[in-house]
Amino acid sequence: MDRRPGVSVRLKLTLSYAGFLMIAGVLLLAAVWVFLLRYVPDRAMLKNPDDRPDGVFPIRSVLLDVFAPRAAAVLAFLLVFGLVGGWILAGRMLAPLTRITDATRTATKGSLSHRIRLPGRRDEFRELADAFDAMLARLEAHVAEQQRFAANASHELRTPLAVSKALLDVARADPNQDTGEVIDRLHAVNTRAIDLTEALLLLSHADQRSFTREHVDLSLLAEEAVETLLPLAEKRGVTFETSGDITPTLGSHALLLQLTTNLVHNAIVHNLPERGTVWVDTSARPDTVVLTVENTGEKLTPEQASTLTERFQRGTERVHTDHAGVGLGLAIVKTITHAHDGTLTLTPRPDGGIRIAVELPAATSGAS
Secondary structure: OOOOOOHHHHHHHHHHHHHHHHHHHHHHHHHHHOOHHHOOOOOOOOOOOOOOOOOOOOOOHHHHHHHHHHHHHHHHHHHHHHHHHHHHHEEEEEEEEHHHHHHHHHHHHHOOOOOOOOOOOOOHHHHHHHHHHHHHHHHHHHHHHHHHHHHHHHHHHHHHHHHHHHHHHHHOOOOOHHHHHHHHHHHHHHHHHHHHHHHHHHHHHHOOOOOEEEEEEEEHHHHHHHHHHHHHHHHOOOEEEEEEEEOEEEEOOHHHHHHHHHHHHHHHHOOOOOEEEEEEEEEEEOOOEEEEEEEEEOOOHHHHOOOOOOOOOOOOOOOOOOOOOOOHHHHHHHHHHHOOOOOOOEEEEOOOOEEEEEEEEEEOOOOO
């Protein structure tokens, strides 16, 4: 935004300091005149010369002639002192603001790693500098995450597109070939690309928090997710054990259902080949509600568990199976949890598998 040049804040403060100092000086001199000189007579008085032979009795006109030049000199000194002192004081006071401005200009050029780190005790400028540093840190992390996400998304989308192109090239090179197999493979590849696109849109929707909050019971969502995925669990030899309390919270019904479904689906797919178990539990605490999904499976280290919520990460290995998904299941869970002001905790089980807990704020009776 273009603005016309104006008077600097430092000059304004300097003039303000000098002005207030001049006003204080004028008031002081006026007080001297009003409360002192008004009692001095304006003409000589007759008196007995024997009373004070050595004394001199002043009159108002004489004192005024003596007082006025000196008062003007004092005011001139106060003006110079106020301007010089005000300029120095304003510069010292505005020095932190100069550092903040320089840091802002550096950030606008694309460098988000710069920090102000203003020393000293807390005051308004230092609170502003600390808030600006925190904003830069969050912005830098967000930009880095978006860049990593864009690179991963491009890579993931390029694969099905490349496969589709190869299949079409094969079909074009041999027109007499049976197209049934090619069509089936194209359908599978296209389905995967659609699933990935829908997951990306869901992530964007959750990141922006552009949803209406309503009363939601996590225990009902857990029951719905288990019923929906029961055929997949039976196919893979996985059994469910469910328990829990009524867990009311505020949020998007669709997003929280997606969160619950992703957790249960992830627990089924990344489980033991046979006789696996998935535990789904909901519990209510004084201020929060907790959804816990736990499963059997391969043993994981804490370091491995911490990477599972990264986007396009599929379990302990980046593998493609019939139900491997697009690598965004737990990333979507993490995004939806944060969008609902909750916390996500992943804890490896000693016997194998993982325990995932989603803790969300509880809905109060008066909430809307």
